[in-house]
Amino acid sequence: MVELVEETPRATSIVVELPAWPGHRAGQHVDVRLTAEDGYQAQRSYSIASAPEDPHVVLTVERLEDGEVSPYLVDELRPGDELELRGPVGGYFVWDASTGGPLLLIAGGSGIVPFRAMWRHHRASGSGVQLRLLYSARSLGEVIYRNELRVSGVDVRCALTREWPAKFQGHRGRIDQELLADVTWSPDQGPLTYICGPTAFVEAAAQALVGLGHDPRSVKTERFGPTGA
Amino acid sequence: MSPVSRGFIGRRRPVADPGRVPPGQYLTHDFPVLSAGPTPHTPLEEWSFTIQGAVEEPVSWTWMELLALPSQTVTVDIHCVTKWSKLDTQWRGVSIDTLLDGVDTAAEYVTAWSDGGYTTNLALADMTDGRAWVAYAFGGEPLEPEHGGPARLLVPHLYFWKSAKWVRGLTLTPDDEPGFWETYGYHNHGDPWLEQRYQGD
Numbered sequence: 001m002v003e004l005v006e007e008t009p010r011a012t013s014i015v016v017e018l019p020a021w022p023g024h025r026a027g028q029h030v031d032v033r034l035t036a037e038d039g040y041q042a043q044r045s046y047s048i049a050s051a052p053e054d055p056h057v058v059l060t061v062e063r064l065e066d067g068e069v070s071p072y073l074v075d076e077l078r079p080g081d082e083l084e085l086r087g088p089v090g091g092y093f094v095w096d097a098s099t100g101g102p103l104l105l106i107a108g109g110s111g112i113v114p115f116r117a118m119w120r121h122h123r124a125s126g127s128g129v130q131l132r133l134l135y136s137a138r139s140l141g142e143v144i145y146r147n148e149l150r151v152s153g154v155d156v157r158c159a160l161t162r163e164w165p166a167k168f169q170g171h172r173g174r175i176d177q178e179l180l181a182d183v184t185w186s187p188d189q190g191p192l193t194y195i196c197g198p199t200a201f202v203e204a205a206a207q208a209l210v211g212l213g214h215d216p217r218s219v220k221t222e223r224f225g226p227t228g229a
Numbered sequence: 230m231s232p233v234s235r236g237f238i239g240r241r242r243p244v245a246d247p248g249r250v251p252p253g254q255y256l257t258h259d260f261p262v263l264s265a266g267p268t269p270h271t272p273l274e275e276w277s278f279t280i281q282g283a284v285e286e287p288v289s290w291t292w293m294e295l296l297a298l299p300s301q302t303v304t305v306d307i308h309c310v311t312k313w314s315k316l317d318t319q320w321r322g323v324s325i326d327t328l329l330d331g332v333d334t335a336a337e338y339v340t341a342w343s344d345g346g347y348t349t350n351l352a353l354a355d356m357t358d359g360r361a362w363v364a365y366a367f368g369g370e371p372l373e374p375e376h377g378g379p380a381r382l383l384v385p386h387l388y389f390w391k392s393a394k395w396v397r398g399l400t401l402t403p404d405d406e407p408g409f410w411e412t413y414g415y416h417n418h419g420d421p422w423l424e425q426r427y428q429g430d
Contacts, residue, residue: 091413207268
């Protein structure tokens with residue numbers, strides 16, 4: 001593990017250097033296993049935030065107050081510490097340049113993490129696929145990758161659900177069908193949609209898209225519940 | 230041999246019955262939701278459950294016919310491959326033994342299929358002898374759509390992705406045909422006590 005980057009007060013990116021890594025696809029995750037002195041272990045899954053083309057594997061972890069693994073990773077881990085990873089895992093919630101599009105990514109909170117891998121892969125592979133990101137966060141301070149998004153060239157629409165600056169240009173409040181209709185392409189343009197976030201957020205976004213006439217098979221979801229620490 | 234994670238102690242919740250928690254799992258009291266796509270909402274009047282494939286005659290039940298079959302209430306522990314386990318969950322549904330009663334087959338494998346296109350494969354032997362159900366109630370209430378309602382498969386002795394949500398039927402097959410997650414790198418059998426999470430475990 002070589003570097004830690006504080007993304008927000010609650011979220012940290014962990015840059016890892018791996019002795020052997022078979023490569024991964026954008027959207028896959030890894031299992032992280034922690035081992036105490038006495039052998040006690042805890043493991044959880046985290047999305048990979050780096051593109052396959054990036055030099056290091058990056059995980060971005062949000063601290064869950066009730067969590068067991070995430071508080072350690074965000075608060076305790078130091079550069080130079082060893083970290084046991086297994087992966088990459090999962091082959092469904094992935095986007096490759098060959099998958100096509102247009103590509104709509106819808107993130108709630110730390111659901112943004114696998115999408116960083118996707119937009120970086122999109123750029124690194126020189127993909128011509130149209131890409132748009134709808135990102136819902138509680139407040140501007142909770143927007144992960146804020147600086148990167150500003151300069152990435154990604155077409156980002158932001159929704160803030162709890163607080164927003166007076167001059168905020170984005171969507172105020174929770175996402176709804178009207179916003180999605182405005183953000184997505186028409187069903188006949190065949191967009192591929194990936195949604196990642198807390199269960200209620202994913203459920204609302206997916207239902208709204210189906211309600212707008214999108215084929216449920218074109219909508220891939222990844223959810224995390226309150227215990228996904 | 231795992232390296233020691235410097236400074237890691239863990240939040241060791243006291244577990245009343247550690248023998249019921251498989252390796253690598255932790256207990257939760259919530260009921261997390263995991264699914265690969267939008268939640269389907271099939272009206273009950275259009276719903277049916279079908280057993281087909283390598284059988285003499287396919288057999289099918291409407292929603293009302295399924296409810297009229299003898300049901301069982303079972304209390305079981307469930308284990309999700311994403312590491313959570315939940316103890317003493319109470320379900321009501323129809324045993325697969327009841328549904329297979331009178332079905333003549335030489336098949337040894339089953340593909341369960343669902344609204345929304347999800348599939349999962351199981352050995353027929355994992356679904357008989359009182360080990361699998363089509364469940365339509367959870368905790369005494371109708372099963373909510375996000376948890377697989379109106380009905381889901383319940384195969385609690387395997388990781389919970391085998392307990393297909395929104396199940397609409399079983400196809401009996403002579404050969405073992407990998408289902409949805411099984412083709413995406415997850416284990417073909419999925420026994421939590423053997424920690425069969427991913428291919429190669």
